[in-house]
Amino acid sequence: MAAHNTQKNNKAAKPGGKGGKGGQPLVIAKSLAEEQRLKLERLMRNPDKLAPIPDRQREWTPRAPPEFVRDVMGSSAGAGSGEFHVYRHLRRREYQRQDFLDKMSEVQNKEQAYLDKVEENKRAADERTAKRRKKREKMKQKKMMAKKAQLEAKNKKDDADKASSSSEEEEEEEEREAEDDAEAPSFIMGKK
Numbered sequence: 001m002a003a004h005n006t007q008k009n010n011k012a013a014k015p016g017g018k019g020g021k022g023g024q025p026l027v028i029a030k031s032l033a034e035e036q037r038l039k040l041e042r043l044m045r046n047p048d049k050l051a052p053i054p055d056r057q058r059e060w061t062p063r064a065p066p067e068f069v070r071d072v073m074g075s076s077a078g079a080g081s082g083e084f085h086v087y088r089h090l091r092r093r094e095y096q097r098q099d100f101l102d103k104m105s106e107v108q109n110k111e112q113a114y115l116d117k118v119e120e121n122k123r124a125a126d127e128r129t130a131k132r133r134k135k136r137e138k139m140k141q142k143k144m145m146a147k148k149a150q151l152e153a154k155n156k157k158d159d160a161d162k163a164s165s166s167s168e169e170e171e172e173e174e175e176r177e178a179e180d181d182a183e184a185p186s187f188i189m190g191k192k
Contacts, residue, residue, distance in 0.1 A: 063093065
């Protein structure tokens with residue numbers, strides 16, 4: 001009877017049930033959305049506390065094959081029935097290891113092919129850039145040569161203009177006199 005009273009006293013001492021978390025009711029999530037909501041509520045109760053972020057899981061690697069095999073499987077006819085299970089586990093483990101090695105070599109081949117393709121693309125882009133740079137330089141040279149030739153022609157023309165400026169003035173005066181002497185047209189087209 002005394003033990004029964006002690007149990008009642010212990011239950012009365014812990015309000016809120018067995019967890020001892022200060023009266024938080026146990027809520028069972030019925031859907032994934034509700035489970036996520038409950039997790040967020042629990043995180044937001046104490047925003048100063050850091051949220052647990054799990055580390056990235058390491059990739060599975062098979063156990064290394066043993067360096068020395070102590071119990072070698074023999075081909076004797078008197079093998080017991082338990083030996084088959086040992087053999088089966090060894091075979092399964094070896095197949096897993098070989099599959100893992102095949103997958104790893106396939107991943108490495110893909111990575112190498114990708115790196116080769118990136119290098120080839122980079123080399124092709126550099127070749128195109130060099131070709132275009134050469135073309136731009138050639139066009140720039142042509143423009144510079146044309147500009148230089150134009151300046152030289154202009155300088156020659158200026159020199160020739162200075163020499164022939166006196167003769168040009170005389171020609172202009174003659175043209176003006178010829179225009180004054182010309183008869184006026186008797187009719188003008190397009191006017192009424």
